[in-house]
Structure formats: C-alpha cells, structure tokens
Amino acid sequence: MTVxxxxxxxxxxxxxxxxxxxxxxxxxxQYDGAYKITKGLWKKYGDKRLIDTPITEAGFCGIAIGAALAGLRPICELMTFNFAMQSIDRIVNGAAKNLYMSGGKYSVPVVFRGPNGNAKGLAAQHSQCFAGWYMSVPGLKVLSPTTCEDYRGSLKAAVRDPDPVVLLESEVLYNTQFPVSDEAMDKDFVIPIGKAKIEKLGKDITLIAHGQATLYTMQAAEILAGEGIEAEVINLRSLRPVDWDAIFKSVTKTHRLMSVELGWPVCGVGSEIVATVMENPVFFQLDAPAVRCTGVDVPMPYAENIEYECTPKDHHIVDFAKKVCGVKIK
Incomplete structure (x- = not known):
C-alpha cells in the first residue's frame, strides 16, 4: 500500500x-485533491462532506475552526504547509488557544493536514519544515508519520481527538509503498497520540527521527550495522506530545543519542530533544554529548543537486553517528 x-x-x-x-x-x-489524497470521495459523499474552497488559507482555516466550535469535525487540507503561513494566526490563536481561553468549555476538534518540508526542486519558499514551529505551541497536537501504518493510525487518531491536531505529511512519501498488517487495516485502528515506535533495536546509539527522515535513518542504521555499530532507531510519530519514556529508556540502554531531522537546526525538534535529555536524570547515562543531525541552516536552494546535500541522507547520518560513537571518519 502507498501512503x-x-x-x-x-x-x-x-x-x-x-x-x-x-x-x-x-x-x-471535484478535482480529487492536488495530490489525489481525496480521490473518489466527493463522488461518494457529495458536496456537503467535501468542499472546494477559494485560494484563501486564512479564510477556510477560519471556517474549519468555526465549524469545529459548532460541533462538527472538519479535516482541513492545506496544499502545502508553506501556504499555512497565511493561516498561522487562525491555527495558533484561533484553534490552539481556544480551550484554555474559554476555561475548558469549547474544544476545537479540527485536523490540519498536508505536505510539510521540502520535496524536489520547490525552492526556498516552498520547502520549509514547520515541525519545530507547531511543536512549540501549547494547545496543538502535532504528528509526523512515516509508514502507511503510521499515516492510517495517526490520521484516524487525529480525526477522533477532541483537540486541534496538525498532521505533517511528506509529499515525497505519497507514492512510497510500505507493508501493512491486518491489524492496521482494521477500520478502528488508531495509533495513540504521543506514542513512538522502536523501528530497530540496538545497543550502541539511539537515533531519533520523524517523518521522511526516519527512512534515511533506517538506511543509515543498516550501514552502521555492517560496520559493527548497532543503532536503535526511534520513529517519533508524535512531536507534541513526545514519547519521553521511549527516549529515556533507549538512552539508558545505548548511552548515546543523536536526533535526525530534515528541518533547520535552530529551534528544531532535535533542539528540544537534546535539551530535555540534558535537563533530566537520564543525562547522566550519556557516555558522549548528544548530537543533532539536521538540515543546513540556509534557505532551500532551487537546484536539486544542491538541495540533496541540504538535508540529511544516509551517508550524512552514518558520519555523524560514527563521531558520537568515537569512530574516526576517514
């Protein structure tokens, strides 16, 4: 099954x-979605359940929030989260804060979903990763799935949740195929929000990733295994809340930690992970400084060959991990 x-x-x-x-x-x-995610659904459910909107993110995100306050459960598709910059006031000030500001009276059960981060050759204004942005906002739940099971379980959990949920997808992964278990095909299969998954067990270093970066991290883990380094790979799936128990248990076992993400280094997901580990007793389990492997701190270039080197791939992750494990890089 594809994503x-x-x-x-x-x-x-x-x-x-x-x-x-x-x-x-x-x-x-009527168009079946810019990426064909909603293919066939308008013909099946009609105009009241699938609504084409004008090109005005601030407008239709506001409508979605109003509908949620009125008791409906809207799923708001953004053609890309880069366009969500037009509606970030609605998402942050309208959706995320309403339950708190109403004294717990009015929840906002809305899902904001769409592709996040870079794809291929989309240039600087259409390649931003918003994981760190939304992760910092109280009142939002933020998900970043990788596999088909992640996407199925995370989306269903998001739709059924009483709070506003941001689902950060990857355009690059839409055509990627993953095996799917019978359990995951159940119509009521959900992945609890805030629950990470150990994708690979290891004893030498903990590698933490989310979204598309998880695939590169898994590839890097296989390369490292061939060189005698057994990496444990954690697929976060949920960025707010984070599964700190899974992270702390893994670090206690491996005594080394590295985060991997495709976004910028400053105020990113890895920054939060490393800082939280530093501030908790698990810090004393580390045998080496925790390290972040991130995208380069520049606007994304348009040229695909330069773009390729601006986000971590398997060989970048391998080199970083070797340094953490004290292996000299030739």
Missing part, C-alpha cells in the same frame, strides 16, 4: 464512521 492510498482509505472510513466529519480545502472535491 497516498493509506490516507485515502483512512479518510473514507472516518467519513463513513461519523457524519460530523467533513473535508475542506483547495481542489479537495
């Missing part, structure tokens, strides 16, 4: 399960 099909099936099942669920966004209905 695209996993998302489409999950949306179909949630629309069928709860008549309060509806989808809105640019080209989600």
């Amino acid at each position: 695209r099909n996993a998302l489409n099936a999950a949306l179909d099942e949630e629309l069928a399960r709860d008549e309060k669920v509806f989808i809105l966004g640019e080209e989600v209905a």
Whole structure:
C-alpha cells in the first residue's frame, strides 16, 4: 500500500464512521485533491462532506475552526504547509488557544493536514519544515508519520481527538509503498497520540527521527550495522506530545543519542530533544554529548543537486553517528 492510498482509505472510513466529519480545502472535491489524497470521495459523499474552497488559507482555516466550535469535525487540507503561513494566526490563536481561553468549555476538534518540508526542486519558499514551529505551541497536537501504518493510525487518531491536531505529511512519501498488517487495516485502528515506535533495536546509539527522515535513518542504521555499530532507531510519530519514556529508556540502554531531522537546526525538534535529555536524570547515562543531525541552516536552494546535500541522507547520518560513537571518519 502507498501512503497516498493509506490516507485515502483512512479518510473514507472516518467519513463513513461519523457524519460530523467533513473535508475542506483547495481542489479537495471535484478535482480529487492536488495530490489525489481525496480521490473518489466527493463522488461518494457529495458536496456537503467535501468542499472546494477559494485560494484563501486564512479564510477556510477560519471556517474549519468555526465549524469545529459548532460541533462538527472538519479535516482541513492545506496544499502545502508553506501556504499555512497565511493561516498561522487562525491555527495558533484561533484553534490552539481556544480551550484554555474559554476555561475548558469549547474544544476545537479540527485536523490540519498536508505536505510539510521540502520535496524536489520547490525552492526556498516552498520547502520549509514547520515541525519545530507547531511543536512549540501549547494547545496543538502535532504528528509526523512515516509508514502507511503510521499515516492510517495517526490520521484516524487525529480525526477522533477532541483537540486541534496538525498532521505533517511528506509529499515525497505519497507514492512510497510500505507493508501493512491486518491489524492496521482494521477500520478502528488508531495509533495513540504521543506514542513512538522502536523501528530497530540496538545497543550502541539511539537515533531519533520523524517523518521522511526516519527512512534515511533506517538506511543509515543498516550501514552502521555492517560496520559493527548497532543503532536503535526511534520513529517519533508524535512531536507534541513526545514519547519521553521511549527516549529515556533507549538512552539508558545505548548511552548515546543523536536526533535526525530534515528541518533547520535552530529551534528544531532535535533542539528540544537534546535539551530535555540534558535537563533530566537520564543525562547522566550519556557516555558522549548528544548530537543533532539536521538540515543546513540556509534557505532551500532551487537546484536539486544542491538541495540533496541540504538535508540529511544516509551517508550524512552514518558520519555523524560514527563521531558520537568515537569512530574516526576517514
């Protein structure tokens, strides 16, 4: 199953399960979605459940929040989270803070979903990773899945959650195929928000990643295994809340830690992970400084060959991990 099909099936099942669920966004209905995530759903459910909107993110995100306050469960598709900069006031000030500012009276059960970060040759204004941005906001739940099972379980959990959820997807992964278990194909399969997954067991170093970066990290872990370094790979899946128990237990076992992300280094996901480890007793389990392997701190270049070197790939991750493990790089 591809990630695209996993998302489409999950949306179909949630629309069928709860008549309060509806989808809105640019080209989600008659056009079947800019990335065909909503393919076939408009023909099946009609105009009231899939709504094409004008090109105005601030407008339709505001409509989604209002609908959620009125008791519906909107799924708001953003053609890219780079365009969500037009609606970040709605997401942060309208959705995230409302439950707190209403004294717990009015929750906002809305999902904001769409591709996040760079793809290929989209240049600086369309390649930003918003993981660190949304992760910093109280009141939001932020998910960054990798596999088809991640996407199915995370999207279903997001739709059913009483709080606003930001689901950061990867355009590059939409066509990627992953095996899917019978359990994950159940219509009520959900992944608890805040629960990470150990993708690979190891004893020498903990590698923490999310989203597309998890695939490169897994590839790097296989290379490292061939050189005698057994890396434990944690797929975060949830960025807010973070599964700190899983991280602390892994670091206690491996005594080394490295985070991997495709976003910028400053105020990123890895910054939060490393700082939190430093501030907790698990710090004393470290045999080497914790390290962040991130994207380069520059606007994303347009040229694909330069873009390729601006985000961590398997060989970058291997080199960083070797340094943490005290292996000299030739």
